Amino acid sequence: MGVDKEMNKLSNTLTTIKNVLEDVEDKQFQSKSIQNWLSKLHGIAFEIEDILDECATKVSKLKRKVEKFNMKKYLFKNKIATKIKEAIEKLDALAEDRHMFRL
Numbered sequence: 001m002g003v004d005k006e007m008n009k010l011s012n013t014l015t016t017i018k019n020v021l022e023d024v025e026d027k028q029f030q031s032k033s034i035q036n037w038l039s040k041l042h043g044i045a046f047e048i049e050d051i052l053d054e055c056a057t058k059v060s061k062l063k064r065k066v067e068k069f070n071m072k073k074y075l076f077k078n079k080i081a082t083k084i085k086e087a088i089e090k091l092d093a094l095a096e097d098r099h100m101f102r103l
Contacts, residue, residue: 021042
């Protein structure tokens, strides 16, 4: 899957995370485990926002500047792809934990 598709997927996931955080906020007072899980989810949400912001900034710069080499673009895509993959792995782990709390 290309970086663009991953970015769209990540953006949609961020929207879902924000909805889950809103829905579960009242439950956090029931358990320290839920508070911990929500804290991790908040952290990943911030990480995803940073990735999306970094991509938007880079795309904006690339549009303003004609590059002689696509090496920078290639390296940037690899860097972002790695960050996206790591964020998705963290989300998958949190999704598994979610079941313990019946969320």
